[in-house]
Amino acid sequence: MKTNVTETSQWGREVEVEVEAARVEKELDKALRKYQKRLEIPGFRKGKVPLSIVKSRFGDSIRGEVLGDLLPTLLEEATREAGLVPAAPPQISKLDHEPGRDLIFTAALDIWPEIEVENYEQLDATRMIHEVQDDEIGAQLEELRRRQATEQVVERPLESGDVLIADLQRLDESGVPVIGEKFEERHFIIGDENAPSPEFEEALVGISAGEERKVSFAYRDDLPNEELAGKTEHFNVSAREVRERALPELDDEFAKDVGEPFATLEDLRTHISGQIQERWGYMAEQRLRSELIAQLIEKNKFDLPESMVDNYIQSMKREQQSGDEDRDENEGQDQEERDQAVRRLKTFLLVEGVRKKADISVSEEELNTFVAERAEQSGVKLEDLKRSGQIDDLRREFEEKKVFDLLGEKANIKEEKV
Numbered sequence: 001m002k003t004n005v006t007e008t009s010q011w012g013r014e015v016e017v018e019v020e021a022a023r024v025e026k027e028l029d030k031a032l033r034k035y036q037k038r039l040e041i042p043g044f045r046k047g048k049v050p051l052s053i054v055k056s057r058f059g060d061s062i063r064g065e066v067l068g069d070l071l072p073t074l075l076e077e078a079t080r081e082a083g084l085v086p087a088a089p090p091q092i093s094k095l096d097h098e099p100g101r102d103l104i105f106t107a108a109l110d111i112w113p114e115i116e117v118e119n120y121e122q123l124d125a126t127r128m129i130h131e132v133q134d135d136e137i138g139a140q141l142e143e144l145r146r147r148q149a150t151e152q153v154v155e156r157p158l159e160s161g162d163v164l165i166a167d168l169q170r171l172d173e174s175g176v177p178v179i180g181e182k183f184e185e186r187h188f189i190i191g192d193e194n195a196p197s198p199e200f201e202e203a204l205v206g207i208s209a210g211e212e213r214k215v216s217f218a219y220r221d222d223l224p225n226e227e228l229a230g231k232t233e234h235f236n237v238s239a240r241e242v243r244e245r246a247l248p249e250l251d252d253e254f255a256k257d258v259g260e261p262f263a264t265l266e267d268l269r270t271h272i273s274g275q276i277q278e279r280w281g282y283m284a285e286q287r288l289r290s291e292l293i294a295q296l297i298e299k300n301k302f303d304l305p306e307s308m309v310d311n312y313i314q315s316m317k318r319e320q321q322s323g324d325e326d327r328d329e330n331e332g333q334d335q336e337e338r339d340q341a342v343r344r345l346k347t348f349l350l351v352e353g354v355r356k357k358a359d360i361s362v363s364e365e366e367l368n369t370f371v372a373e374r375a376e377q378s379g380v381k382l383e384d385l386k387r388s389g390q391i392d393d394l395r396r397e398f399e400e401k402k403v404f405d406l407l408g409e410k411a412n413i414k415e416e417k418v
Contacts, residue, residue, distance in 0.1 A: 011110045011305040017078045019103040085112040087308035110305030117353035119299040121410040125291040128284040151243040157206045160191035163243040171234040
């Protein structure tokens, strides 16, 4: 194989490849014989059709299949030999081949950019500092109390804080039941701050078991489900039971019921405080990284190959399996998706550029410690994590962490209490 590389732009390359005829003919002969074994033609037993007949009747189509299968392999070999790392699958632009003669083809591709990072020291960034407040811990404790509440059937009208078990029948605007829209034994906690429609709950206060009510209500405008947000509905509600909820006392017994590690309420409060601090720490780290990357991008101007961005977007879409989205929504999201893709790709390239320039690496000892910590955090056995095939991803994650640690050490960081 002979290759000749021509630079067409900053990242664009054109690779001309010449492959000896013998290699193509060898692959063609293998394909013909394979086809011969399963071919059936009147007058010949299966697999006994002369090779000359196979070649004369089906040679052109088989040759086309052989070239289609062989070209990706040849392209991969040619780019590797030329020391090129494609940023996206190369595209064949010219193909010249006649039986018995060398195969010559040309491929156009964009190469993976290698960035020489400058000005990565003395960046300006803000680190959020948060002190956990008693009311934050209290809110978490109240949520735990609500989850462990007990319920008891009562013979009285429904009040705020009660649980209603009811059957619902959707009605049209004229009050006629909608066929197939009946929902049985639905549970509602009346007065829940996250209720989809406070109007629905307010309309049911005072209802008793065995009673029916027709209610009209609107869903909250801020619901994540845009199809429901602000929508008006009509239902006939048949109350089955009214249950009174009792919240447990906040004491040591409550803490023990929450989980085995907690012997006292103070143990539980300490645990909750740690969780809140951990969440704030994560948010602070992400914000710091975002600011550092934004400045790196600003101080290191470069363009990405369009094919690289397109390939990344398509890969993300395949992973998300979002084929059901409307075409109009996709068009509206195109520019936003592209901007996000460009930022992520530039982030990767700049982090890698800093890693190389600062000669940052991860030793096996460091990696083993990091993997062990991750296994403990995830509740996974260390051996299982090592066998999962994630080691390379964890190595890159740790390398990235060391890069951001370095950027943080060299940055001008201002603390901001939040």
